[in-house]
Amino acid sequence: MSLLEEGRDVPLGRYxxxxxxxxxxxxxxxxxxxxxxxxxxxxxTGKPGMRIPPHPHIGLQTVSWLLSGEVRHRxxxxxxxxxxxxxxxxxxxxxxxxxxxxxxxxxxxxxxxxQLWVALPEAARHMPPAFQxxxxxxxxxxxxxKVTVAVGALEGLSSPADVHxxxxxxxxxxxxxxxxxxxxxxxHAAVVxxxxxxxxxxDLAPGSLLYLGDGLEQLALxxxxxxxxxxxxxxEEELVMWWNFVGRTHEEIVEARDDWxxxxxxxxxxxxxxxxxxxxxxPSTRLKPRPRYRQGPV
Numbered sequence: 001m002s003l004l005e006e007g008r009d010v011p012l013g014r015y016x017x018x019x020x021x022x023x024x025x026x027x028x029x030x031x032x033x034x035x036x037x038x039x040x041x042x043x044x045t046g047k048p049g050m051r052i053p054p055h056p057h058i059g060l061q062t063v064s065w066l067l068s069g070e071v072r073h074r075x076x077x078x079x080x081x082x083x084x085x086x087x088x089x090x091x092x093x094x095x096x097x098x099x100x101x102x103x104x105x106x107x108x109x110x111x112x113x114x115q116l117w118v119a120l121p122e123a124a125r126h127m128p129p130a131f132q133x134x135x136x137x138x139x140x141x142x143x144x145x146k147v148t149v150a151v152g153a154l155e156g157l158s159s160p161a162d163v164h165x166x167x168x169x170x171x172x173x174x175x176x177x178x179x180x181x182x183x184x185x186x187x188h189a190a191v192v193x194x195x196x197x198x199x200x201x202x203d204l205a206p207g208s209l210l211y212l213g214d215g216l217e218q219l220a221l222x223x224x225x226x227x228x229x230x231x232x233x234x235x236e237e238e239l240v241m242w243w244n245f246v247g248r249t250h251e252e253i254v255e256a257r258d259d260w261x262x263x264x265x266x267x268x269x270x271x272x273x274x275x276x277x278x279x280x281x282x283p284s285t286r287l288k289p290r291p292r293y294r295q296g297p298v
Contacts, residue, residue: 002202003027003211012037013052018115021191021209023241027293030189030211031232032165034060034119034239034246038191038206040112041068049103049111054270055277056260057093059125059246061118063161063169064089064101065150065228067193069111075099076268079131088134088150090161094120096256096266097129100274114193114228116169118151119239119246124164132162144176145221152231155181168231177222186231187214195225238289243279250287257282 007021018037028034039050050071064071066085073081073089076098083089091099103111120127138157140147149157151169159169168186174197182188189211190197196205200220204210204227212219214234221227240247245256257279259266270276 001213002200004202004204005209005211007038007207007209010037012039013050015048015051016042019207021207022189024209027211028239028290029119029235029292030187030230031167032119032121032235033116033167033169033230033232034235034241035117036191036209036230037115038193039115040110042111043109044069044103044107044111045109049107050101051103052101053274053277054098054100055244056096056098056256056267057091057244058096058256059120060093061120061163062089062091062093062099063116063118063151064113065116065169065171066113067226069108069113070104071113072102072104073099074270074272075131076270077129077131078271079133080271081131081133083133086137086148088137088159088161090132090134090151092120092127092130092162094125094127094129096259098267098270098276100270100272112193114191117246118163118165118167119235119237121165121235122237130162134160142178144174145178145180146173147171147180154229165235166233168229170229172221172227172229174221174223174225174227177220180219180221182216182219182231184215184217185233187234188212188216188219188229188231190227190229192225192227195223197221197223197225197227199227235292240287240289242287248289253287254282
């Protein structure tokens, strides 16, 4: 079973618009992946570029993947790290963390990348926060394909990124046709970041997410394109997602929002003197867990 779901444009900060493909109308998660934004490619010459002031997270990991440009990450642990293409930033919020993401002053002219979230399972979601920068990731180059494993394992390559469920995140550069072996107990999905790819007979262009389901032992890929492959064991825990928080109940989200607005020690302070981003008001209706996927035929 495959399902093609269109993304939607969402403003991120004052200067960046992203294409959000997860969650979408049909599906909330792919494995523990619960959020995927694709931004750019954008010429930021003479522009501020990315400007995301300090903001909080609970219950998730952020995964930052760049195709072009540079982004400076700063967080309340004291981490201060510029990421460039081919490197990985993975931040674990656990019970609470705050961070900012900004283009450096001497930034390159083009900005293009992905921002993803991973939902933390019950056993890990209250853990202390952490940050990991990985400069060298395992890469496989063969005729017609280059694969970089950002998270998890694929084709015998394993990423050193710390995760808390069985996951896959891989950047795939195509110049022709190839087949990639995958785990049948994983569900998989893909987004194209450049060009047009054909995946198991379905054409995929930037702006949509192709959900491929589980039970597959290999993927047939073709085209002159670049894509990001997601995978993982289906995540069965119910989630309440609101703003920058991933929790389990309405009360938990309210508590996190109140703590952020009160500048509680839970989230700490991001160095740099930027004004933190205020939380929006809570919705008038009670937040409830949503089904992992849309019921009925698709």
